[in-house]
Amino acid sequence: MSTAAALAHDACSVEDIPLGEGRAVTLDGRRIAIFRAGGGWYALDAACPHRGGPLADGIVCDRAVICPLHDRRFDLQSGSALTTGNAVAAHAVEVRGARVFVTLAAAERGAA
Amino acid sequence: MVGMNRRIVVVGGGIAGQAVCEALRERDRDIPITLVCGEHSAPYDRVRLSEILVSGEDSQTLRLRPAEWYADNDVELLVGHTVTWVDVERRVLGLDDSDELRFERLVIATGSQPLMPPIPGIDLAGxxxxxxxxxxxxxxxxxxxxxxxxxxxxxxxxxxxxxxxxxxxxxxxxxxxxxxxxxxxxxxxxxxxxxxxxxxxxxxxxxxxxxxxxxxxxxxxxxxxxxxxxxxxxxxxxxxxGIRPEAELARSIGIVCDRGIIVDDAMRTSLPGVLAVGECAQHRGIVYGLVAPIYDQARVAAQTLVSEAAGAGADALYLGSVPSAKLKVAGIDLVCAGESGGDLEAVVTDAATGIYRKLSVRDGRVIGTVLLGDTRGSEALVAAVRSGEPVEDPLQALADASLSGPADLPDTAQICDCNGVCKGDLVAAVSDGGCATPREVMAVTRAGTGCGSCRPAVKEIVAAATGGLNDEPAYLCPCRKQTREGLAEQIRADGLQSVSDVAAACATGRECGACKPALAYLVSEVCANQHREERDARFINDRVHANIQHDGTFSVVPRMYGGVTTPDELRRIADVADKYEVPMVKVTGGQRLDLLGVKKQDLPGIWRDLGMPSGHAYAKAVRTVKTCVGTDFCRFGLGDSVGLGIEMEKAWEGLHTPHKVKSGVSGCPRNCAEATVKDIGCVAVEGGWQVRAGGAAGGNVREADILATVETRGEALRLATTFLQFYRENADYKERTYDFIPRIGLEQVREVILDEERGGALRERLRIAKAATQDPWLERDDPYHARQFHDLDELEPALVGPPAGGEL
CATH class of the missing domain: 3.50.50.60 (FAD/NAD(P)-binding domain)
Known part of the structure; x- marks a missing residue:
C-alpha cells in the first residue's frame, strides 16, 4: 500500500461479491457500495442521496444500479443520476489478483 | 340588482354542465360557480354507459372528475336537486328542498330525456x-x-x-x-x-x-x-x-323555445344573463345529441360569461359543429363524420370482408366520410371533413389516408373529440410540458379521458413525439422494445434457461436493468421453474426472501395457512421477537404476524428459530389466503372456508406470479374475509361456492368478477387454480388481476378457464411448476452465496471461516 494522497483500500476478495450484485463495506469511516457488474467492478457511496436507500442491495446492470427503495438509477462509473435528483460519489476500483482495491474520491460532504 | 353577487349557477350535472364549469374555471379562477345536479351523483360520462353495460363495472368509474375536484376548483356541487322555479327579475331560484340560490347569471344544461313512444305497454315492467x-x-x-x-x-x-x-x-x-x-x-x-x-x-x-x-x-x-x-x-x-330536449325549466320562465332552447352564436337564450348548452339547446335549428359539439358549445358559453363579466360583448362564436361519431361496439370499427353523401363520392368497398370506405365531396370540398371495417386514416379524413378541405381526386385521398397514421396529421387536427384536444396540444405536452408517456399526456391534456376511442391515436402521437422511448407497460424491456410475448416465444424456441441466456440472445435487461425482475419471472414461468436461477436478476426482496423497509431493514412474515396458527407457533414467534430485539410485531391485513425492523444478517437465524415456512409477503407470488371461521365455529357458516383457504394456500404456496396475489375465502355471503375484493376470492353461497377474481381494495376499490358458481369445494379449488395459472401465463409483469381481467375481457377469461380441455392443460402446467418449488427460507442452511445475507465487514461467511461469535 502506498501512502500517497489517495490511499487504495483492500476492500474485499473477488469471491465476496456474487456476479451482478453489490455489497457494502466501511472504508475510512465511509460506507461504500462495491459492485461486480457485467461491465466490470465499480464503487459508489452506499447511501442513495434521495432517502438513504442501500444501493448495494440494488439491481445492477452493465453500467447502472437501481436503488431498491424508489428506483432512482445511477451510472456506476460516474455516479451521475440517470433518473432524477442528485448524483452519488463514485470511487476508483482496481482488481489485483483475487483482491479488490478501492481508492476513495475526495469526500465532498464528509461521510454520512 | 347585481350588487356583490357574481355567482353563476349551472343547472344540470351532465357532460355539458361539467364542461361549462371546467371551461369557466380555465378562464376565471375566482368567479363563484354552483353546479346543480338532478341525479344523485356527481357528473359522469354518459357516453361510456354502453361500456359498463358490457363489462358490468361500477358506474362510479364513469365519474368525470373525482369528488375532490369540486373542492379543489371551488365549484359548489349540489347533487340530487332539481330547480323548481326561477325569478329572473330578482336573480334567485328555488330548489326542490325549498332552499333558494341567488345568482347573477344562469346556464341551463338540462340535457334531454329519452323519447318513449306513446304505445300500449310502454309502462310495463321489463x-x-x-x-x-x-x-x-x-x-x-x-x-x-x-x-x-x-x-x-x-x-x-x-x-x-x-x-x-x-x-x-x-x-x-x-x-x-x-x-x-x-x-x-x-x-x-x-x-x-x-x-x-x-x-x-x-x-x-x-x-x-x-x-x-x-x-x-x-x-x-x-x-x-x-x-x-x-x-x-x-x-x-x-x-x-331518440331524445327530447329537456326545455321545461326554460319554457316556464318565458325563454323562447322550439324543439330545444333557442340560442344564438354566443350560446345566449332570449333572456339576458341566461345561457343554454348541450342537448337541451337548439342552435341554428339543430339540436346536437353527440358529445363533441357539446364541448365546443361549453367553451363558447364560458367565454361569453367571462367576457360579459368584464363588461365586453360576446367575443367567441359557435358556428355549429360537423357531426362525427364512432360506434363503440367491440368487433365493429365504424367512424363517420359530416354528410353521408355529396355531389361527388368515392367509395371503396369489399362486401366479403365487410369493408366500406367513402369520401363525399361537394363543390370540390370534403363534406363527409364513412369508414366501416377499416378505419385507417380516420383522424386525417375526419379532420378534412371538419375543415372542408379542398380535394381534387377523392379516391386518391381515400387511398392516401389509409397509409397515414395519426402522427402524420397537422397540428390543428382534433384527436380527442370529447375534450377538443388537437394533435398540437399533445405534442406540446411532450415538448414543453415534459410528459414522457401517453398516460401523463392524457392526464395533462384530458385527451382520451372521455369515450376513450382516441386512445390508440394519442399513444401513436405521443410515441412519435417522444421518439418512441416512452415507458409503456406493453414492453417488458422498453430499452429494446421487446414484448413479453415476443421474449416468451424466443425463450421457448431457443430453449433459453436463464436471464443471462436471454440477455446474451436479445440484449434484454442490460441497458437500464429495470426489466430484470420481469425477465426473471418470465424465464421461470416459461420453463415451469426448471430454469437456471440467477439471483442478480431478482429484486433484493427475492434475494433475501424478506421485504425491504425504508431504513434498509427487513420484515419477516412466516406462513400461517388460512390465517390459522397454534400456541406453539405463537410462542416461537414471541421468542424470536425477544431474542433478536425485533422493534415491532404487527398483525397484518392478510391475517398474519409481521416481524418488522429485522437486520439482514439476522434473517437466517430467525427463520431457523421460527421453524415455519416463508409467507412470501415480500414477493410477487401467491401471498395470503384470508379466511373467516366458516362452518368450524360460525353459526351463519354455509361452507368450510378455513378448509378451502388452507387447501388453496397449500396448493399454490411458493408459486411466483406477475404481481402479488392476495386471496380470501368467506364461509357465507356476509363475506367477513372480504373475498369480494381479493385477487382470487371464494364465497360460500347456498348450494355451492362463488369463485371470483380481479378484486381490489387498495388505491382503487373494485369488486371481483364472478368467474362461476360451482357446487363443491373441490370444484371451487379447481377453478380458482385454473384462473391462477391463466394469470401466471398471460399477465404482464406488475399487472394485478384487477387490471388483467378488464384488459383480457371477463368473457375471454371464462371461455378459456371453463373449457375442460384448456382448463385441464392449465392445471397440469401449474402442477409441474409447483412440483419444482421449495421453501426459500431453507436457504438459511444452504445459501446460494456465502454472503447472501452479509455485507463485506459483517460476520465472516460460513464457507470461508467460522462465524465470529455465531451460535451455530
Missing part, C-alpha cells in the same frame, strides 16, 4: 330506456337473468350499443328498426347494408321496417306487436328511438 346508470343496471341484470330474448327498439348508435351490451350477457337480442337502414342519420345505404351482417356476427339480429304498435303484457313485457300484425317474443325491451 321496458327500459337506456339513459342512466340505473337503466344500465336494470338492463344488464335482466339480460343476465336467463331470459329467452331481448328486443331493442331503434337502430341508431345508442340502440346498437345497447344491443351489444345485452348480447355480451349471453342473451339473444333483436334490434327492430323503423326504417330500411341502420344509423340512417350517419350512414348511407351501402355502409348500412354491411353493418347488419357485422352485427349478426356478434349475435345481434336486425329486423328492418318494423313499426312497433304495442308491447305485449299483461304484467310484464313478453314481446312486441308490429303494425303489420306480426309479433316478436321479448322479455326485455330497451327503447332507444
Amino acid at each position: 321496458v327500459h330506456p337506456f339513459r342512466d346508470p340505473a337503466d344500465c343496471e336494470a338492463i344488464r341484470a335482466a339480460a343476465a337473468s336467463g331470459i329467452e330474448r331481448a328486443a331493442v327498439i331503434g337502430g341508431g348508435l345508442l340502440g346498437l350499443e345497447a344491443a351489444r351490451g345485452i348480447a355480451a350477457q349471453g342473451c339473444a337480442v333483436t334490434v327492430v328498426h323503423l326504417l330500411d337502414r341502420l344509423m340512417e342519420r350517419q350512414l348511407d345505404a351501402g355502409a348500412s347494408s354491411l353493418l347488419a351482417p357485422a352485427l349478426a356476427g356478434l349475435d345481434i339480429d336486425v329486423e328492418f321496417e318494423r313499426n312497433t304498435q304495442q308491447i305485449i303484457g299483461p304484467q310484464r313485457a313478453h314481446g312486441l306487436r308490429f303494425t303489420d300484425g306480426s309479433e316478436l317474443p321479448a322479455d326485455l325491451v330497451v327503447v332507444s328511438i
Whole structure:
C-alpha cells in the first residue's frame, strides 16, 4: 500500500461479491457500495442521496444500479443520476489478483 | 340588482354542465360557480354507459372528475336537486328542498330525456330506456337473468350499443328498426347494408321496417306487436328511438323555445344573463345529441360569461359543429363524420370482408366520410371533413389516408373529440410540458379521458413525439422494445434457461436493468421453474426472501395457512421477537404476524428459530389466503372456508406470479374475509361456492368478477387454480388481476378457464411448476452465496471461516 494522497483500500476478495450484485463495506469511516457488474467492478457511496436507500442491495446492470427503495438509477462509473435528483460519489476500483482495491474520491460532504 | 353577487349557477350535472364549469374555471379562477345536479351523483360520462353495460363495472368509474375536484376548483356541487322555479327579475331560484340560490347569471344544461313512444305497454315492467346508470343496471341484470330474448327498439348508435351490451350477457337480442337502414342519420345505404351482417356476427339480429304498435303484457313485457300484425317474443325491451330536449325549466320562465332552447352564436337564450348548452339547446335549428359539439358549445358559453363579466360583448362564436361519431361496439370499427353523401363520392368497398370506405365531396370540398371495417386514416379524413378541405381526386385521398397514421396529421387536427384536444396540444405536452408517456399526456391534456376511442391515436402521437422511448407497460424491456410475448416465444424456441441466456440472445435487461425482475419471472414461468436461477436478476426482496423497509431493514412474515396458527407457533414467534430485539410485531391485513425492523444478517437465524415456512409477503407470488371461521365455529357458516383457504394456500404456496396475489375465502355471503375484493376470492353461497377474481381494495376499490358458481369445494379449488395459472401465463409483469381481467375481457377469461380441455392443460402446467418449488427460507442452511445475507465487514461467511461469535 502506498501512502500517497489517495490511499487504495483492500476492500474485499473477488469471491465476496456474487456476479451482478453489490455489497457494502466501511472504508475510512465511509460506507461504500462495491459492485461486480457485467461491465466490470465499480464503487459508489452506499447511501442513495434521495432517502438513504442501500444501493448495494440494488439491481445492477452493465453500467447502472437501481436503488431498491424508489428506483432512482445511477451510472456506476460516474455516479451521475440517470433518473432524477442528485448524483452519488463514485470511487476508483482496481482488481489485483483475487483482491479488490478501492481508492476513495475526495469526500465532498464528509461521510454520512 | 347585481350588487356583490357574481355567482353563476349551472343547472344540470351532465357532460355539458361539467364542461361549462371546467371551461369557466380555465378562464376565471375566482368567479363563484354552483353546479346543480338532478341525479344523485356527481357528473359522469354518459357516453361510456354502453361500456359498463358490457363489462358490468361500477358506474362510479364513469365519474368525470373525482369528488375532490369540486373542492379543489371551488365549484359548489349540489347533487340530487332539481330547480323548481326561477325569478329572473330578482336573480334567485328555488330548489326542490325549498332552499333558494341567488345568482347573477344562469346556464341551463338540462340535457334531454329519452323519447318513449306513446304505445300500449310502454309502462310495463321489463321496458327500459337506456339513459342512466340505473337503466344500465336494470338492463344488464335482466339480460343476465336467463331470459329467452331481448328486443331493442331503434337502430341508431345508442340502440346498437345497447344491443351489444345485452348480447355480451349471453342473451339473444333483436334490434327492430323503423326504417330500411341502420344509423340512417350517419350512414348511407351501402355502409348500412354491411353493418347488419357485422352485427349478426356478434349475435345481434336486425329486423328492418318494423313499426312497433304495442308491447305485449299483461304484467310484464313478453314481446312486441308490429303494425303489420306480426309479433316478436321479448322479455326485455330497451327503447332507444331518440331524445327530447329537456326545455321545461326554460319554457316556464318565458325563454323562447322550439324543439330545444333557442340560442344564438354566443350560446345566449332570449333572456339576458341566461345561457343554454348541450342537448337541451337548439342552435341554428339543430339540436346536437353527440358529445363533441357539446364541448365546443361549453367553451363558447364560458367565454361569453367571462367576457360579459368584464363588461365586453360576446367575443367567441359557435358556428355549429360537423357531426362525427364512432360506434363503440367491440368487433365493429365504424367512424363517420359530416354528410353521408355529396355531389361527388368515392367509395371503396369489399362486401366479403365487410369493408366500406367513402369520401363525399361537394363543390370540390370534403363534406363527409364513412369508414366501416377499416378505419385507417380516420383522424386525417375526419379532420378534412371538419375543415372542408379542398380535394381534387377523392379516391386518391381515400387511398392516401389509409397509409397515414395519426402522427402524420397537422397540428390543428382534433384527436380527442370529447375534450377538443388537437394533435398540437399533445405534442406540446411532450415538448414543453415534459410528459414522457401517453398516460401523463392524457392526464395533462384530458385527451382520451372521455369515450376513450382516441386512445390508440394519442399513444401513436405521443410515441412519435417522444421518439418512441416512452415507458409503456406493453414492453417488458422498453430499452429494446421487446414484448413479453415476443421474449416468451424466443425463450421457448431457443430453449433459453436463464436471464443471462436471454440477455446474451436479445440484449434484454442490460441497458437500464429495470426489466430484470420481469425477465426473471418470465424465464421461470416459461420453463415451469426448471430454469437456471440467477439471483442478480431478482429484486433484493427475492434475494433475501424478506421485504425491504425504508431504513434498509427487513420484515419477516412466516406462513400461517388460512390465517390459522397454534400456541406453539405463537410462542416461537414471541421468542424470536425477544431474542433478536425485533422493534415491532404487527398483525397484518392478510391475517398474519409481521416481524418488522429485522437486520439482514439476522434473517437466517430467525427463520431457523421460527421453524415455519416463508409467507412470501415480500414477493410477487401467491401471498395470503384470508379466511373467516366458516362452518368450524360460525353459526351463519354455509361452507368450510378455513378448509378451502388452507387447501388453496397449500396448493399454490411458493408459486411466483406477475404481481402479488392476495386471496380470501368467506364461509357465507356476509363475506367477513372480504373475498369480494381479493385477487382470487371464494364465497360460500347456498348450494355451492362463488369463485371470483380481479378484486381490489387498495388505491382503487373494485369488486371481483364472478368467474362461476360451482357446487363443491373441490370444484371451487379447481377453478380458482385454473384462473391462477391463466394469470401466471398471460399477465404482464406488475399487472394485478384487477387490471388483467378488464384488459383480457371477463368473457375471454371464462371461455378459456371453463373449457375442460384448456382448463385441464392449465392445471397440469401449474402442477409441474409447483412440483419444482421449495421453501426459500431453507436457504438459511444452504445459501446460494456465502454472503447472501452479509455485507463485506459483517460476520465472516460460513464457507470461508467460522462465524465470529455465531451460535451455530
